[in-house]
Amino acid sequence: MTSSNLELITAALSAGLLPRAEQLSREQLLMRPHDEDVLLLLAISLHLQHKLAEAIEVYARLTDMSPDSGVYWGNYATALRESGSLQESAQAYAVAKRVAPDNAGILMNLGLLLLQLRDFVDARETLLEAHALNPDSPYVRIHAARACSLCSDTKANELVKPWRHWLPLNDDELQLELANVLTTLADAEAAQQLLEDITLRSPAHLPTLIQLAALHERMNRLDEAGLLLRKISATQPALDEATRQEIIHQEARLAMRKGDLTDARNMLERTGPRDSCDYAHYFILAEVCDKLGATEDAMRALAIAHARQMEEMKLVSPSSFAPGAPVLPTAQVRVTVAEYRRWPKLQAPDALSSPIFIVGFPRSGTTLLEQMLDAHPTFQSMDERPFFNILSDRLGAYGVDIPQDLGKLSQRDCDELRKDYWSLVCEKVPRNWQTQMVDKNPLNMLWLPMIHRLFPEAKFILALRHPCDVILSCYMQNFRSTALVTACASLERVATAYVMAMEHWLHHVDVFQPHVLVSRYEDLVTDFPRQTRMIARFLGVAEDAPLREFDVHARNKGYIGTPSYTQVIQPVNRAGLNRWGRYRREFELLLPVVEPLLEHWGYSGHPDD
Template sequence: MTDKPSPSSADLAARMLAAYHRGDIAAVLALGEPIATLDDVDETALLLLGAAQQSSQRLHEAMATFRRLVQRKPAAAEYWNNLAVVARQLGDADAAEDALRRAVALAPQEAQIHYNLGLLYAEQQRWMQAREALLDAVALVPAFIDARLQAAHACYACGDHRGEQEMLQGAADWPPQPAEQALLLATMLSAQGEQATAFRVIEQAVLPADESARIMRWRIAALRASMHERSNQLDLAEAELARVPLHEVDAALSQSPALATAAWQAHAAVAAQRADTEHAASLYRRMLELSDGPDTRATAAFGLAGVMNKQGRHKEAWLAAQTAHAAQWDIASALAPELTVEGSQPLAMAGQRVSHVEFDRWTTLHAPRNADSPVFVVGFPRSGTTLLEQMLDAHPDFRSMDERDFVYELIHRMQAAGQSYPQDLGRLAQDEAEQLRSLYLDMSRRVVPDLGQRRLVDKNPLNMLCLPMIARLFPEARIVMCLRHPCDVLLSCYMLPFRAPPFMVLCSSLKRLAEGYVQAFEQWYHHVEVFAPRVLEWRYESVVSRFDEHVARLGQFLEIADAAPMASFAEHARAKGYISTPSYAQVTQGIHARAVNRWHAYREHFEPVLPILRPMLERLGYEA
C-alpha cells in the first residue's frame, strides 16, 4: 500500500465526487467498482463508493467498502460511523454498536455519533442506554431537534417525566416534522397536557410521498380520536374514528400493525366510555393477540381489566390485570432492575424522616402567609385527589395546574447543589429558601400563566412524602389529605397503569402495594406529629354520602366566603378538557357511590394482605 495516492487515483476521486454532487449515483458506481479492491485507492473514492452503494441499497457491498476504510484508517471516527449506519440497516446490531462505540471514543464531541448510538439502542428498546446517548447528543448541540425529540421519547419510555419535559421545551416552535416523528411528538405533548400544541404538530405533519400516506392519515386520525377521548370530547373522537373504519384497519393489518394498535385502542376507549363494553373488550383482546411488546400488551390488558370489571366479570378482570402487571414487570426489569430484587423500596422517599430533635434545630425563616401559599392536595394515589382538585379549580378563587412534580424538583435541585434532603432543610439560609420558593413559583407560572390573584392548587398525591419540604418553604399552607378505604385504593392502583418504573414495581402485587401504603402513611403521620401542619382530612366515603356538608367544611378550612361554585365540579371538568390522571372520565360524572367498597368483589385476593393493612385500617377508622 502506498501512503500517497497516484495522480490517476486522485483524478478518479475528483470525477466520482463531481458525479456524486450531480446526483449521478450510477456514474459513481461505474467509476468506483473497478478499483474497489486495489490497495492504493484514494480514501475519498472509497468513501464515495460506499455512499453510492448504500444509496443504491447494495448494503452488503457498502458494508465491505466501509470495512476497508476503517481497516485503512482506524482512527477516523467518520468511517466507523458510516460502517455503523450500514450495519444497522442490515440488522446487524452488534456490529453497529461496536462501530459506534469506537466512533464515540474517537470523537466524543460529535453529537451525530451519539445520536446514531441512541437510535440504535431505541430500536432495541434498550431505553436507559438510548436516553443516555441521546441526552449526550443534546448536551453537545442543544438545538439538535431530532435528538431532542428522540431523547424525549427515551425519557418518556424510562418514566423520566422531568427529562421529557426538558427535552420538549420550545417544541411549539419546531418546524413541521415528518409524519412518524410528528405522531411521536404529539403523543408526548398530549400526555403533558399540551393539547393545542399536539394538535398543531399533527396538522403540520409532513406526509410521505408514496402509497403509505393513506395509512399515515388513518394513524393521525386515530391519534386525534385518542386525544379527544382523553379530553372527554366523545363526539369529536367519534367523528375522527369515522375516518378510520375498522374494516379498513383489518384490511391494512399486514401493512401496518401500528395502525391496528392505535385504531383498536382509540375505538375501544370510546366504546368503553359509551358503555359498549362488549365491543371494547373484543378490541382489547385483539390488541393482546397482536401485541409485539410489553408496552402494547400492558395497555391492552389494563384496558380489558377495566372493561371486565365494569361488566362484573371479576375473575376475568383480575386475570387481565395480572397479564398487564407481568408485562409491566418486564418493562421495569429492563429499565430499573435494582427495583425488582427482593426487598427493594419503590417508594424511596418514604424512608426519609425528620425527627422532633432535628426539627427543633431548624433556624427560623420568614415565609409566605397562608393566603400567599399554595393549597396542597395529597394522599395515596387513587384516593380522590383528582375529584377534590377539580372542585377547587371550579371555584373562581383557585387555579389548579394538573399533576406536577415541582416539589420533587426542589428536592432534586437541593441535592444537585450538594445538600442532603431532608437533613439540610434546617440549615437553609433565608436567601436559599427564597430561591427554592421562586423556582417553584416560576415553574408553576409557566404551567398556569393566568394565575393572577387566584391561589394555586398543587395536587400531587405523593407530595405526602415531601411534607418536610412543604413545611420548610410554606409552613402556613393549607394541606388537604385525601383518604379512602385502603383496600379500594389498592384495588384501583392495581387495576390501572403507571408509567414510572418505581410505581410499576409497587403496583405489581397487592402485597407490595399494601407495604408501600403503610410505609407512606407511617411517614406521613410521623411528620404530621413533628411539624403540626394545617391539615384537613377529606374522606371519600363521607364526601359521597354528605357532599354539601363536606363542601361547606372545606370552604371553612380554606377561608372561602362562598364555597358553592365547588359543587359544579363535574360541569367544570367537562369544560376543562384534558385531565392527566386515570380518573379523567370519572370526575365528569358527578358524585356517586359506585367506587365505594368495590374491593369486596375481590376480597379473596385481599385476605392475605389484610394483616399488613390492619394497623392502618384501625388508625384511619376503616373496617376490614
Template sequence: MPQPATELANAMAAAYHAGDMEGVLALAARAGNVGDETGQLLLALAQQATGRYEEAAASFRQLAQQRPEVSAYWNNLGVACRLGGDPDAAEQALSRARSLAPADADVLYNLGLLYIQQRRWPLARETLLDAVEGAPGFIEARLQAAYACYVCGDNTEQEAMLLGAADWPAQPAGQALILAAMLSAQGDLDAALRTLARAQLPGGPADAPLRLRITAQRVLLHERNNQLEQARRELAQLPLDALDALPGDAHQARADVWRAHAALAMRAGAWAEAAALYRRALALASDEETRASAGFALASAYDRQGCRSEAWQALQDAHAIQLEIARGVLPDLLAPDSQPLQAAEVDRDAYMRWTPLPAPDSRHSPVFVVGFPRSGTTLLEQMLDAHPDFRSMDERAFIHELTERMELVGQRYPAGLAELSATEADQLRAAYFRMVGRVLPDLGQHRLVDKNPLNMLCLPMIMRLFPQARIILCLRHPCDVLLSCGMQPFRSPAFMVLCSSLQRLARGYVQAFEQWYRQVEVFRPQVLEWRYEEVVGDLDGHLARLGAFLGIADASPMARFAEHARSKRFISTPSYAQVTRGVHAGAVGRWQGYREQFEPVLPLLRPLIDRLGYDA
C-alpha cells in the same frame, strides 16, 4: 479503459448531489475498483441510502480501517450496522466514534438511537440529552431525547426537550405519532393534533396503514380530552371493514383502530363490545406500551361486566408487560425487597435544630392536596379549581424536584434543610414558582393548588418552605385505593413496579402512611382529612368544612366541579373521565368483588384500616 480516479470521483459526486444514488452505484460498478477515498465514501453513502446496509457496512469498515482517526467513518459504520441488524457491531463502531469525538452531537444521536432500539432507556436518555446539550437546535435529537425521557418517566426533561415543538418542521409519520403522544401527555392537545395533521407519509403501500394509525390516534386524543363528539366524528372515518384492505403485516394499524373503537365503546357502556376489540388489539399490538394499555383497558371492560376472574387475569398479564418495560428503565427496583417509594424523614430532634426562617403566610402559600394515588385527589383538585379564587396546575412533581435541586448543589436532603439560610430558602421558593409559572403563567393573585398525591412523602420540604400552608389529605378505603391503583396503566416506572403485585403495592401503601403519620407528629402541619366515602354521602356539608379550613367565604362554586372539569382541555390523571360525571357512590366498596384476591394482604393492611376508621 477504466476512468481516472479523479474523473470517476467527480462523476459519482455529481450523481450523489443530484440524489441519483443508483447512478452512484452504477458508476462504481462500471469502474470495478473505487480506489479513491472520496469515491469509496460516496459508494458507501449511496449503499446506505438505498438500503444496502451490509454492503455499506463493509465499505465504511474499509474506510475506518484505512483512516482510523476519522470519527465520521466509525459513526457511519455504526449507523449501517444498526440499520443492518447488527447491534453489537454498531455499538463497537459508535463507541469508537465517541472516543474520537466525545462531544459530536451526530455521534451521540446515533448512539442514542441504538440504545433506544436495544431498549436501554437510561443510557438512551443520558446520551441523547448530551447530544442536545451540544446542539440545542438538533430537532431529531430533541425528539428522541424527549421520547427516552417519556419512557423513563422524566417529565421535566421531556417537557424541556419539547419546548417549541409546536413550531418544528413536519415530521415523518412514525415520528409524528410519537411526538403527538408526548405532546398530548403534557396537555398540549392543539400541538398534538397539528403534528398529526402535518405528518409526512412515505408514499406507496405504507401510506394506508399510517393514515389509519393517525386517524385512530386523533380519536384517542379527543377521547382522552373528554371531547367525545370530535372523537366520534373521527371514528366515522375508521370503518372496521377498512382493515380488510390492509397488508397482512399491518398489525399495529389494526391494533390502533380496534383500540379507538374500543375506547368509544367503553364511553357508550358497550362493555362486551369493548372487551372483544381490546382482545383483538392485545393479540396484534407490536409494542409493549400499546399491549399494556390494551391489557388494562380489557380488565376494565371485564370488570364493568362483573367478570371478576377474567378482569384479574387481564390485570396480571398487563402488569407483567409493564414489569418488562420497567426492567429496562429501573432494573434495581425489581429486587423482591426493593422500595419503589423511597423518601427521607426528619426526626423530632433534627427538626428542633431548624433555624426559624421568614416564610409566606397560609394565603400566600400553595394549598397542597396529598394522599396515596387513586384516593380522590383529582376530584378534590377539580373542586378547588372550580372556585374563582384558586388555580390548579394538574399533577406536577415540583416539590420533589426541589429535593433533587438541593442534592445537585451539594446540600443533602433532608438534613440540609436545617442549615438553609433565609436567602437559600427564598431561592428554592423562587425556583418552585418559576416552574409553576411555566404551567400557569396567568396565576396572578389566585391561590395555587398543588395536587400531587405523593407529596405526602415530601413533608419536610413543604414545611421548610411553606410552614403555614394548608394541606388536605385525601383518604379512601385502603382496599379500594389498591384495587384502583392496580387497574391503572401508570407511566412512572417506579409505579409500574410498585403495582406489579398486590403484596408489593400493599406494603408500599402501608409504608407511605406510616411515614406520613411519623412526620405529622414531628411537624404538626395544618391538615384537613378529606374522606372520599363521606364526601359522596354529604357533598355540601364537606364543601362547607373545606371552605372553613381554607378561609373561603363562599364554597358553593366548588359544587360545580363536574361541569368545570368537562370544560377543561386536559386532565392528566387516570380520573380524566370519572371527574366529569360528578360525585357518585359506584367506586365505594368496589374491592369487595375481589375479596378473594385481597385476603392474603388484609393482615398487612388491617392495622392501617383500623387506624383510618374503615372496616375490613
C-alpha cells in the same frame, strides 16, 4: 478523480437524484476503484435508496480501508441498524464511538439503537452525551427527551422546552416523536398542535392520524376519536397488521367509554396484545372485565400486565429491584420533633400567598378535589408535576439531602427555592396571579417536611378513601411513574406502600402541625353539598356552588393528566364505593397489613358494613 466529478455526484445527491448519483459513482469507480470519496458517495446513494445490503457492503469496505474513520463506522452501523442487524450494529457503533468519542451524530444514532434494544438507561446516558456535544440540535434534544421520559427523568421537560422555536421541523417523523414526548409530559394542547400541523402537510400520514385519534380520546373527545378512526379504516383499507391492531385497541377503549363493555371485551380478546411487551392491552382488558363483574378474569389479566410491566421497569430502573430496595424510597427518612425544634425561624409567605396542597395516596380522590377547586374562580390548578422531587434533586446535586438537611437551609436558600418552585409552576401553566394556586400531587404527602419548610402556613386537603379500595384501584392502574409502577406491582406491595406513605404522613403531621382538612371520599359522594360547604369554609371562600359544578368545568377543560380523566367529567356517584368487596378473597392476607390504618381512620375490614 477531479473535483468536478465529485461535485456532479454531490449535486445529484443534493437534488435527490439518487439513481443518477449511484450511476455516476459506479462509472468513476471503474476508473478509480479504491477512491474513498467516491465509495462514500456510492454508499450514501445506496443507503438513501434503501438498498441496504449493497450500502452495507460498501460501508464495510470503507471501514477496512480506513479503520480509524468515525464517519465510515457510524454510517456502517446506521445501515446495519436500519437493516435489522441490531447486534452487528451495536458492535460497529462501539468502534465508531471509540475512534470518534466527540461525534454527536454517532452518539445520537447509538442512542436510537439502544432505545430499539430497550436498553433505556444506557440510551438516556448516551443521548444526553450527544446533547452535551450538540446542545442546540432539536433532533438530539427530542430523542434525548424521549429516553428521559421513559426513565421518568425530569430532564425531559427541560430538553423540549424550546420546541416552538424549532418550527417548522419539516420532518414528519421527528415532529411526531416530539408530539409523543409532549403527550407524555401532559402538554396535550401542544401535542395536538404538532399533530394537526403534520396532517396539513401530509394528510395521509398514518402514524400521525393514529396518534391524533388516541389524543382525542385522552382529551375526552370521544366522537372526534371515533370519527377519525372510521375515516382511517375507510380511506386506507390496506393496513398492516400492527396498525390494524392499534385501531382495534382504540375502538375497544371507545366502546368501553361508551358502556359497550361486551363489545370492548370481544374486540380486545380477538385482537390480542400488540406484541410480547404490550402490557397496556392487559390493563384495559382487566378494566373491562372488572366493569363486567368478571373478577377472576380481571385478576388474571392484571397478573400478566404487571409481569410484563415489571420486565420493562427492570430495564428503566434496575436499582428499584436491587435486594433490599425500599418500596417507597422517599418514605424512608423522617424528621423528629427534636430535629424540627432546632430549625431556625425564617420568614415565609402567609396562607393566602401559599399554594393549597391536595395530597393523599393515589386513587383516593385527589383529582376530583382538584377539579372541584379549579372550577371555582378563586383558585387555579394544573396537571400534577413532581416539583418537590425536582427541587430535591437540585439540592442533592449540591450535597443537600432532603429531609435530613432542611434545618441547614438559610433564609436566602428558602427564598431561592420558593422562586424555583414558582418558576416551575409558571412553566406548567399560565399563572393567574389573582387566584390561589392549587398543587395536586398525591405523593406530595411524602414531601411534607420540605413543603412545610418553604410554605409553613399552607393549607392541605388530605384525600381519604377506604384503604382496600385504594389498594385495589392502584393495582388496576397502568401508571407512568416508575415509583408508582414498582410500588403497585402486586396487591401486597401496594398495601405495604400505602401503609408506609400514610404512616410517614401521620408522623409528620404530628411533628409540624400543618393546617389539614381530611376529605373522606365516601362522605364526598354520599353528601356532596355538605362536603363542598366544609371545603369552602376551610379555604376561606363564601360561595361553594362552583365546587359542585366541577364536572361541567372538567369536560370543558379538555386534557386531564391523571388516570381518573374518565371519571372526573361525570357528576359524583357511588360507583367506586366498596369495590374491593368483589375481591374479598384477594384481600384476606392483606387486611392484617392495613388493619392499623383501618382502625385509625374508622374503616371496617368488612366491605358489606
